[in-house]
Amino acid sequence: MAPHATTTTVPDCKNIPHSHRLPVTHREVVRTLGKLSRLSLISLAQQWLMKKNRDFCPPYLLADQDPNDVDVEDQYDPAHSCDELLETYKVLGARKGGKREVLDRILEGDWRTGISMYQLATAEIQHLLDHPTALRWTAKRLAKIPNSRSAVHDMEVTNDSDHLPRFQAQTFMANLARELTPLMKAHYLLMRLKTMPITILRVYIHDSPYSTEQSLATETSSSDGAKAVFFIWPNGSPFVYSSLATHLGQVVGDDGRHLRDIVQQAIPKAFSRPSARYQLASTNFTARSLDALLTYRGPGKSNGAAGGFSIFQDHSFSQNALDFITSQKTDDAEKSGAGGEKAGPGRPKRALDDAEAPEAKRRREVAEGRFGTSAKPNDGQGLDRFEVRIDDPFPPIPNSAARADGDTSDLNAQPANRSRRGRPSLLDRSAAEIEEIQDRADEAWVPDVRVTFQGPHVFAGIRQLVEQGVVDGEKMPGWMTGEAGVTIGAVKNGRIRTKDRVPGV
Incomplete structure (x- = not known):
């Protein structure tokens, strides 16, 4: 007898198609669907x-049932058609029940x-929409x-319609796949x-030379389970948001971050063309809330109009911006004069004193002037972390003679030389900044002070805190x-430092 033919799988240069399946017992399937x-x-x-x-997404229908397994009792009988199955889920949605x-029914029945x-x-993606603060x-x-052949334009302030690349889905995906296919299957x-x-x-990274269903079904024992990377483009905005798809408490290792960086470097190349090359520049801004990202780095929000300047970006008034302060006070005075109750029978001729103390009212007005319409407790645009490094010199000590007699060797020591655990921080001073501080060590002392x-x-x-x-x-x-x-930056002379026209560090 002739020997049985063996199937040999060789590495290929294909991407993973939509139709490839994972077993219902796969770790990624159980974990993802279980969160919904x-x-x-x-x-x-x-x-x-x-x-x-x-x-x-082909479901398991009656036509797919093996005739030899007719006698086997199934907990969920297969439907005759997709339309019948669709009506079944509409009925499930109309009544109450558990998850x-x-x-x-999905894992053990229809799929x-x-x-x-x-x-x-x-x-x-559905879990991301249900929990907008799940990822950073x-x-x-x-x-x-x-x-040398084109003029330099700042994409954050120009009104030129050609400053953004044209986004054509099929062309972009083909260019992105061409950049990543030699490095990974995705x-x-x-x-x-x-x-x-x-x-x-969403880019699901498959670290294997094969793109078959068998290779997808093979689970690895690696603790770094971040295999999916998300990228978001706000409509009409030059910004791109990126995040690793992780679950609560998961520690992302260096391998996951390295794969994300590879995809991130390929995105501007996919947008580029011979006459225009693009790159992804840092903005020193990270957040968990998608609403906060759209507020600070969304459509029409690329000029940094935050804080007290938020009144100019959300059109909270209809007058000229230069006449805002005067017109607002005039309108408030007119409202208080015209809207007050007229004196009549049974009514006091003089308005009752406001319960708010003058000091509290003054602090509230100061807070409104400094923060504008932003920083409201329930606006859904909260930032969960903000850290800065103070680069201003330490105030001089009045008794300078006593300081000169004492041992000040530890004051001039640079904290950057201390060993820090974990990954390096963006607030760590560069070699040029350390050298600049050392050159001025005799004039001023600049300690490494960080506020979070x-x-x-x-x-x-x-x-x-201002209102209180x-x-x-x-x-x-x-x-x-x-x-x-920004959510991270260095402060000097009371302002966030700017490097290459980008505020931050």
């Missing part, structure tokens, strides 16, 4: 059963043969690389959301109001 609510699972199932998605009921890569991607995002600015899903003015790209604000809404908390009188709102520096539009 009942309503989200039902909504996803209805989305998968739409006619345009059935090729990527486990829908999850078991028992496996969850496709398209289904897994849409499930992760880093904002980058798409900048045009200047050349699955791509580009989706424009209807609920938010953003376009989201942390909480659900940092600037709303600072605004409340804990912080002097009139003497408070502008960077404490968030007007610099």
Whole structure:
């Protein structure tokens, strides 16, 4: 007899298609679908059963049943058609129940043969929409690389319509795949959301030379499980948000960050063309809230109009911007004069005194002037972390003679030489900055002082401190109001330092 033919799998140069499936017991499938609510699972199932998605999300129907397994009792009887299954999920959505009921039906019934890569991607995007603060995002600015034949334009302030590259989905995805295919196998899903003015790209990184279903089903024992990277483009904005798809408590290792950096470096190359080259520049801005990202780095918000300048970006008044202060006081006076109650029978001729103390009213007005319409407790635009490094010299000590007699060797020592645990911080001084400080060591002492604000809404908390009188709102520096539009930076002479026309460090 002839020997049995063996199937040999060789490395290829293909991307992972939407239709490739993962087993229902796969770690990524169980973890991703298990994080969704009942309503989200039902909504996803209805989305998968739409006619345009059935090729990527084929359910298990009666026609797929093996005739030899007819006698086997199934907990969920297969449906005759996709339309019948769609009606079943509409009935599930109309009545109350638990999440486990829908999850078991999806994994053990209607999609028992496996969850496709398209289904897994849409499930992760749905979880992102349900929990907008689940991931930490880093904002980058798409900048045009200047050349000798074209004039240099700042993409953040120019009104030229040609400063942004044209975004054509098929061309961009083909260019991105051409850049990444020699380095890794990946699955791509580009989706424009209807609920938010953003376009989201999910890249599932498969660290294997094979793009078959068998290689996808093989689970690795690596603790660094961050295999998906998200990128978001706000509509009409030069910014790009990037984040690793992690779950709560997961520690992202160097391998996951390295793979994210590879994809991040390929994005501007996919936008570039022979006459225009682009790069991703740092903005020193990170946040967990997508609403905060759209507020500080969204459409029309690229000029850093934050803090007290927020009144000019959200059109909170209809008068000329130069006449805002005068016109507002005049309008308030007219309202207080015309809107007051007229004296009559049973009414006092003089208005009752306001319960708010004059000092509290003054502090509230100062806070309104410094923060504008921003930094409200329940505005949904909170930043959870803000850290700065103070580069101003330490105030001179009055008794300079006593200081000269004492041992000051530890004062001039640079804290940058201390060993820090973990990854290096963006606030660490560069070699040039350390050398500059050492050259002026005889004139002034510049210690490494860092201030970190942390909480659900940092600037709303600072605004409340101003209203309560804990912080002097009139003497408070502008960077404490968030007007610099960064979450990390170095302060010198009371202002956030600017490097290459970008505020931060």
